[in-house]
Amino acid sequence: MLWTSTMELNSSYDIEHSHSTQRIQHELWPLDPIDPKKAKFPCCLVWNPLPVVSWLAPFIGHIGICKEDGAVLDFSGSYILSVDDFAFGPVARYLQLDRRQCCFPPNLSAHTCKHGYQHSEYGTAITWDDALQSSSRYFENKTHNLFTCNCHSFVANCLNRLCYGGSMSWNMVSVGALILFKGSWVDFRSVIRAFLPFVVVVCIGVLMVGWPFLLGLLSFSLLLMGWFLVGTYLVKNLLECQMLF
Template sequence: MDIEALATDDDVSASQRLNRLWPLDEVNPEKARFPCCIVWTPLPIVSWLAPYIGHVGIGREDGQVLDFAGSNFVNTDNFSYGAVARYLQLDREQCCFPPNLSAHKCKQSYKHAENGVAISWDDALHWSMQHFQHKYYNLFTCNCHSFVADCLNRLAYNGSVQWNMLNLAALILRKGQWVDGMSVFRSFSPFVVVLIVGILMAGWPFLVGMATFSFLLIGWFILRIYCMKVLD
């Protein structure tokens, strides 16, 4: 009898979850619709020197993209710095939407509750948007990656509330999908041109300088995120 009751409860829970997670529309780059996606595009000048760095945003369930574009300002459906070049659609089933503390399915329920929980994907994005509309933009400490990471922490995506600029960037680089061949071209062609011109004008020391720049940049973010006790 207890087994039957448990099975019934599981069926009800699954049914409620499916009702809450209604089907999403298809990703449509032509209309700039990226439902439940992390999106990426290269940054002028910065990406010419370090093509692994770009501007990121996150899509609502209707596909409209939100991005932290400047101090006290979160863009809606007007992605900064051009069209999306790369995207990664996330699975809402890997998020935690607890009706109460005991219903958490993430690994750090108390930390999740402390950071802020959400009842849906769009609810998490809404609260992060409200939070970042009162924050100052800084490329090195509080940027577009910080905003998307905050959204993922409210969602407890993949059971984690430890999302930050570095592991978010690594996720996009590792699993992101290019929109088309032209997106690849416009993301890397400026870097290749800078590289060729730099080598022709300065020789191999230019490559050493570029490598040093990347090393210092990545080193700063590691120091900032894992060593410095600074609140965003």
């Protein structure tokens, strides 16, 4: 009898959990198509080149994350969260993310990720926009700094609240790599806008200084990458904005 009761309870729980999961998935209504002309990129990461910095290191730029209606949200300055006003010009690259890879638990027992308790403790979200709003409130009290607390920190915070891809370890480096290796260019003009200044700087530098300029440029890029790698993986408190609290 006890075994039968246990089986019935498990069966009842499975049915209830299945209904709950179906309800959550049902709330993921279809998104509007991506429309670069109207600057609408639903549930996308978006990127564009930074003045001066991208001229020297074109793999570094400004990044934002978009709401379900396609509006771009980005941490563009100290205590400033811009909505539908992407800093430094139009979007050059984008990557649409799959909301089905997020964890939207209505309660503690409905987590679809492996970090149920930690996810609840750090702050879960029941929708995509809810996570972005929570991260926005957090970053409204943050001072922007290119080296310790920047736009990549904000996007990483959003992805951690979503537990995107089952991970709560998103950081500046992983966010940058995601858009760098998987992002799509909006058009050919975006490619020109991203790399032409770098090519011009290299040509001028080589003509005026010679080949040692390339060595200096390479050293600058390596130092910049080294800073973020060390700050992210070795001295974790250094880049405190990546944390959820």
